[in-house]
Amino acid sequence: MNELTVGLVQHSCCGDRDRNLAASIAGIRDAAAYGAKLVVLQELHTGLYFCQSEETACFDQAETIPGPSSETFAALAAELKVVIVTSLFERRAPGLYHNTAVVLESDGSIAGCYRKMHIPDDPGYYEKFYFTPGDLGFTPIDTSVGRLGVLICWDQWYPEAARLMAMAGAEMLIYPTAIGWDPADTAEEQQRQQQAWETIQRGHAVANGIPVISVNRIGMEEDPTGQTGGARFWGSSFVAGCQGEILARASSDQKEVLTVSLDRARSEHVRRIWPFLRDRRIDAYDDLLKRYRD
Numbered sequence: 001m002n003e004l005t006v007g008l009v010q011h012s013c014c015g016d017r018d019r020n021l022a023a024s025i026a027g028i029r030d031a032a033a034y035g036a037k038l039v040v041l042q043e044l045h046t047g048l049y050f051c052q053s054e055e056t057a058c059f060d061q062a063e064t065i066p067g068p069s070s071e072t073f074a075a076l077a078a079e080l081k082v083v084i085v086t087s088l089f090e091r092r093a094p095g096l097y098h099n100t101a102v103v104l105e106s107d108g109s110i111a112g113c114y115r116k117m118h119i120p121d122d123p124g125y126y127e128k129f130y131f132t133p134g135d136l137g138f139t140p141i142d143t144s145v146g147r148l149g150v151l152i153c154w155d156q157w158y159p160e161a162a163r164l165m166a167m168a169g170a171e172m173l174i175y176p177t178a179i180g181w182d183p184a185d186t187a188e189e190q191q192r193q194q195q196a197w198e199t200i201q202r203g204h205a206v207a208n209g210i211p212v213i214s215v216n217r218i219g220m221e222e223d224p225t226g227q228t229g230g231a232r233f234w235g236s237s238f239v240a241g242c243q244g245e246i247l248a249r250a251s252s253d254q255k256e257v258l259t260v261s262l263d264r265a266r267s268e269h270v271r272r273i274w275p276f277l278r279d280r281r282i283d284a285y286d287d288l289l290k291r292y293r294d
Contacts, residue, residue: 002265004145007031007039007082008258010237010250012219013048017061020046021069024086025076027257032080034259037106038145040085042217042237043153043178044099047089049217049233053225054129062091065113070102078108083143085150087176089130090115099131101150101176103141112141116152117161124182124228127154138164146171146264149210153177156201156214160288166208167277171264173204177216180233194234194252202244209271211247211262212240218253242270 009027013020024045031039044050046069050058063069069088077084083106090100099116115134119127138161140147149170155161156175165173179197181190198214205212218235238249239260248260271277287293 002263004262004264005035005037006213006239006260006262007034007036008213008215008237008239008248008250008256008260009039009041009045010215010218010235010258011042011045011255012233013045013217013221015048017046021072023255025072027255028073028076028082028084029080030257031259032082034257036082036259038083038085038143038148040174040213040215041087041176042215043087043176044089045087045176045217048221049178049231051127051130052124052221052223052228052231054126055224058130059091059097062089062097064092065090065100065102066110067091070104070110073102074104074108074110077104077106081106083111083145083148085148085174085176087152092132096132097130098134099127099152100134101152101174103143103148103150106144111143112139114139114141114150114152116155118154118158120154124223124231138168140165140168140170149173151175153179156197156204159200159204159207162204162208166210170210171267172211172213172262173201173208175201175212175214177214177237178233179216180221180231183220183229183232190234194236198236198238202240202246205240205242206244206274207276209242209274209276210267211242214238214240218255242267243274 090098121128149165222230250256
């Protein structure tokens with residue numbers, strides 16, 4: 001099967017978990033109706049982006065895996081015969097939590113998990129308060145639709161993560177995402193940030209010769225502390241091909257379900273003409289293991 005139809009579900013989130021689940025489920029059903037065999041959801045899609053503030057009560061939103069959300073999406077995957085990539089707030093043990101992507105096979109089983117490795121700590125993105133860095137490594141997840149290199153949001157800025165997934169045989173890179181503008185930023189700064197976000201990910205597609213799938217949320221979410229202007233998530237979910245070309249892109253402010261057909265044989269062709277993996281100077285990269293070269 002050289003052609004694979006992929007679905008991306010982009011929507012806003014609110015404080016009502018059931019409404020968020022319903023939006024994600026409706027999007028998955030629409031994508032499956034359009035022929036998608038792989039459907040990707042945005043980061044932490046069952047609730048608001050709670051990391052705008054540090055509040056211990058937010059830990060109550062975490063759940064075990066398997067747990068209520070993963071079981072709901074597992075049943076849907078089995079019903080629709082699709083592979084689903086979800087993004088959940090994982091409660092691993094008391095006081096130990098992760099930002100975790102769960103990949104559900106088309107028979108409803110858990111194909112694998114990825115725990116977010118790079119954890120940001122910036123104004124409005126206080127994730128280090130909530131999430132322990134992942135300990136599953138950069139390991140692709142094997143599914144019936146291919147070997148998936150699943151990463152999460154802040155991971156998308158790191159070429160090392162993309163490269164390690166590609167070196168382990170990932171056939172595509174997948175980034176559930178929650179990223180937005182500070183409403184106080186100028187229009188020019190907002191444009192620079194969004195262009196940088198898209199450009200770095202398209203660069204991963206080029207450097208590794210594999211498609212990139214990035215799914216972001218939309219909507220304005222207020223800072224519960226009132227200390228900032230909140231976050232306006234910029235959507236713009238997209239799929240880039242093996243040479244960084246845009247195959248599909250959503251709007252910045254509308255609920256959308258994108259579907260796109262990927263030619264799974266194209267990576268082989270592109271890597272033959274741009275053999276970046278062949279020409280890597282692995283004998284000269286030792287300093288990459290340092291934080292900085294003084």
